[in-house]
Amino acid sequence: LAKTTQPISMDSYEGQEVNITCSHNNIATNDYITWYQQFPSQGPRFIIQGYKTKVTNEVASLFIPADRKSSTLSLPRVSLSDTAVYYCLVGAGFSGGYNKLIFGAGTRLAVHP
Amino acid sequence: IAGITQAPTSQILAAGRRMTLRCTQDMRHNAMYWYRQDLGLGLRLIHYSNTAGTTGKGEVPDGYSVSRANTDDFPLTLASAVPSQTSVYFCASSGGLAGAAEQFFGPGTRLTVL
Numbered sequence: 517l518a519k520t521t522q523p524i525s526m527d528s529y530e531g532q533e534v535n536i537t538c539s540h541n542n543i544a545t546n547d548y549i550t551w552y553q554q555f556p557s558q559g560p561r562f563i564i565q566g567y568k569t570k571v572t573n574e575v576a577s578l579f580i581p582a583d584r585k586s587s588t589l590s591l592p593r594v595s596l597s598d599t600a601v602y603y604c605l606v607g608a609g610f611s612g613g614y615n616k617l618i619f620g621a622g623t624r625l626a627v628h629p
Numbered sequence: 630i631a632g633i634t635q636a637p638t639s640q641i642l643a644a645g646r647r648m649t650l651r652c653t654q655d656m657r658h659n660a661m662y663w664y665r666q667d668l669g670l671g672l673r674l675i676h677y678s679n680t681a682g683t684t685g686k687g688e689v690p691d692g693y694s695v696s697r698a699n700t701d702d703f704p705l706t707l708a709s710a711v712p713s714q715t716s717v718y719f720c721a722s723s724g725g726l727a728g729a730a731e732q733f734f735g736p737g738t739r740l741t742v743l
Contacts, residue, residue, distance in 0.1 A: 546728075548729045550731070552732075558736060558737070559633075559719050559721070559735050560672070560734050562733075603671060607727050607728020608727055608729075609726050609729025613726070613727035614660065614662075614677045614679050614685055617662070617674050617677075617727065617728060618688070619664075619674075620671055
């Protein structure tokens with residue numbers, strides 16, 4: 517199984533770019549990398565997903581190197597409302613992959629004024 | 630549009646009691662999941678169902694059972710609750726295949742077993 521490792525916490529300031537890296541050394545060929553955001557007392561919410569190289573959407577970018585053993589979530593110009601826990605999920609994109617969905621322990625991001 | 634609803638919001642339960650956590654989705658998603666979230670451990674998959682009528686075990690299935698009689702509902706049952714099952718439980722659903730699909734999460738159920 518592709519175990520994931522993330523920093524426990526990070527601090528930033530409003531307006532800065534934040535990069536959170538997730539290590540997944542045992543990632544398999546069929547695995548996708550997905551990032552979720554979670555606020556207190558809420559369920560996680562999808563941010564972005566990728567398989568290789570770079571993916572960008574309206575809120576974040578995801579960088580995946582060629583060996584796919586890590587991935588970096590990039591949040592441009594964070595605001596106080598980006599204070600949350602960010603989870604990396606590695607999981608296979610086929611019907612036999614449901615029982616292999618592994619979340620990281622999460623990175624607690626604190627954005628300061 | 631409700632998305633995913635869970636009930637109850639929170640519950641205090643005596644050890645040894647039976648408890649069913651309810652989960653309902655209105656997105657007609659094939660796949661549904663149950664996770665537990667404990668401090669410092671992130672989210673761990675308990676059970677999943679990739680389509681109505683089928684279920685499977687996740688990372689931490691012991692002490693839990695599920696059923697999937699229809700597309701919308703995916704209840705999680707603790708047959709005889711123990712204090713180590715104190716946790717926040719999240720139900721999720723997705724329309725695609727496993728790790729390639731965006732999961733939509735419910736608001737969670739906070740369960741305390743005394």
